[in-house]
Amino acid sequence: MKYNKFWRDVLLGVENLLLHKLRSFLTMLGVVFGVGSVVAMLSVGEGASKEALEQIKKVGSNNIIITSMKSVEEETETNQRGPRMSIYGLTYEDRERIARTFPAVKQTVPVKLIREEAHIGERSMEIRVVGTTLAWFDIVRRPLLAGRILSPSDFEGHSAVVVLTEYGARRLLATKNTIGENLRIGTDNFMIVGIVKSEGGKAADLQLPDQEVDAYIPINIAKTYYGDTTRDGTDSREMKQVELDQVILEVEDLEHVEAVAKGIEVMLDRFHTKKDYAMSVPLALLKQAEATKRTFNIVLGSIACISLLVGGIGIMNIMLASVTERTREIGIRRAIGAKRKQIITQFLIETVVLSTLGGIVGLGLGIFIPLVITLTAGMPTVVTPLSVMLPLFISIAIGIVFGLYPAARAAEVDPIIALRHE
Numbered sequence: 416m417k418y419n420k421f422w423r424d425v426l427l428g429v430e431n432l433l434l435h436k437l438r439s440f441l442t443m444l445g446v447v448f449g450v451g452s453v454v455a456m457l458s459v460g461e462g463a464s465k466e467a468l469e470q471i472k473k474v475g476s477n478n479i480i481i482t483s484m485k486s487v488e489e490e491t492e493t494n495q496r497g498p499r500m501s502i503y504g505l506t507y508e509d510r511e512r513i514a515r516t517f518p519a520v521k522q523t524v525p526v527k528l529i530r531e532e533a534h535i536g537e538r539s540m541e542i543r544v545v546g547t548t549l550a551w552f553d554i555v556r557r558p559l560l561a562g563r564i565l566s567p568s569d570f571e572g573h574s575a576v577v578v579l580t581e582y583g584a585r586r587l588l589a590t591k592n593t594i595g596e597n598l599r600i601g602t603d604n605f606m607i608v609g610i611v612k613s614e615g616g617k618a619a620d621l622q623l624p625d626q627e628v629d630a631y632i633p634i635n636i637a638k639t640y641y642g643d644t645t646r647d648g649t650d651s652r653e654m655k656q657v658e659l660d661q662v663i664l665e666v667e668d669l670e671h672v673e674a675v676a677k678g679i680e681v682m683l684d685r686f687h688t689k690k691d692y693a694m695s696v697p698l699a700l701l702k703q704a705e706a707t708k709r710t711f712n713i714v715l716g717s718i719a720c721i722s723l724l725v726g727g728i729g730i731m732n733i734m735l736a737s738v739t740e741r742t743r744e745i746g747i748r749r750a751i752g753a754k755r756k757q758i759i760t761q762f763l764i765e766t767v768v769l770s771t772l773g774g775i776v777g778l779g780l781g782i783f784i785p786l787v788i789t790l791t792a793g794m795p796t797v798v799t800p801l802s803v804m805l806p807l808f809i810s811i812a813i814g815i816v817f818g819l820y821p822a823a824r825a826a827e828v829d830p831i832i833a834l835r836h837e
């Protein structure tokens with residue numbers, strides 16, 4: 416019985432709203448745009464945050480990347496004296512010392528980086544030669560597209576083999592077979608044994624270990640062919656002497672990553688008189704990105720909720736005007752026995768119907784806007800269940816909160832005065 420009475424009151428509320436279709440529609444628009452903006456803003460924020468987090472995870476949350484770099488003093492001297500031999504950076508001893516000192520470090524990957532021109536027939540391009548060990552492919556995990564990665568026999572046999580990234584392979588091997596082709600890097604010849612996919616670029620504020628133009632060779636070959644003294648860039652007259660350009664570490668447990676990073680920094684400071692290295696900790700950046708994401712969502716959600724409040728105020732304003740217009744109707748209902756509670760329920764249902772319909776239409780708008788943003792701007796957006804349910808519940812709550820006062824005003828109308836109202 417109560418169930419039927421409730422739906423009768425709902426239908427009555429809808430009928431009353433349909434008597435003034437345009438006014439009801441315009442009143443509902445405030446909630447529509449409010450809910451739509453909440454969903455859209457949260458989706459854009461979630462998409463941007465997810466993309467940044469995914470990029471950081473590609474580096475490896477368990478990894479620590481230490482990169483050789485010129486110290487401030489070395490850079491100043493170079494600028495003052497012009498091109499000369501620069502000696503700086505990580506050493507083979509640094510890598511061995513880290514492996515011996517920190518049991519939590521699962522494996523260390525030494526990396527030598529050389530910029531050279533690569534040639535196959537008449538095709539050429541500048542590539543980044545990466546001299547490394549087998550552990551590189553364990554830590555920097557990328558899909559193998561053809562052939563194989565470096566093998567233990569390549570290191571033992573001192574084999575001049577190379578694994579290319581997909582981008583370099585497409586540029587250099589456009590009209591040729593892939594595996595087994597001879598590649599000339601600088602003045603040395605290498606046999607292509609595999610092709611891997613490369614992410615390349617940056618992950619948020621962190622440089623990814625691999626690039627699109629990488630060519631991976633055994634580190635013992637890199638030491639033999641290029642040594643520790645190389646040009647600081649293919650077109651540079653300046654020479655540099657750097658034993659290891661990078662050391663990438665994999666820590667066994669996520670809980671130990673930050674502690675190990677601090678310990679390594681203290682140890683390197685002890686053995687390096689100048690600050691000639693930089694340390695990147697993806698886990699720390701990941702935590703920072705997650706904190707930024709929460710703040711970003713709170714700010715965006717708060718701004719969008721303001722528009723919902725404006726929509727709620729619009730509903731209250733219209734319902735107060737409706738109470739004045741329907742004073743005689745209220746008086747008649749009170750005169751034939753309607754209680755104050757029933758009058759309150761009637762007007763409250765109308766405001767909730769307005770806000771709920773506005774919320775549902777707003778959800779559709781809020782889901783449509785991120786799709787348009789993704790298609791037109793290429794920006795990733797993610798519509799989560801929370802970003803859909805939260806604004807809908809808020810819109811219903813706003814209908815109740817902002818409808819209570821007009822409903823209470825309607826219930827307080829004196830039936831005798833109301834019957835005299837013209």
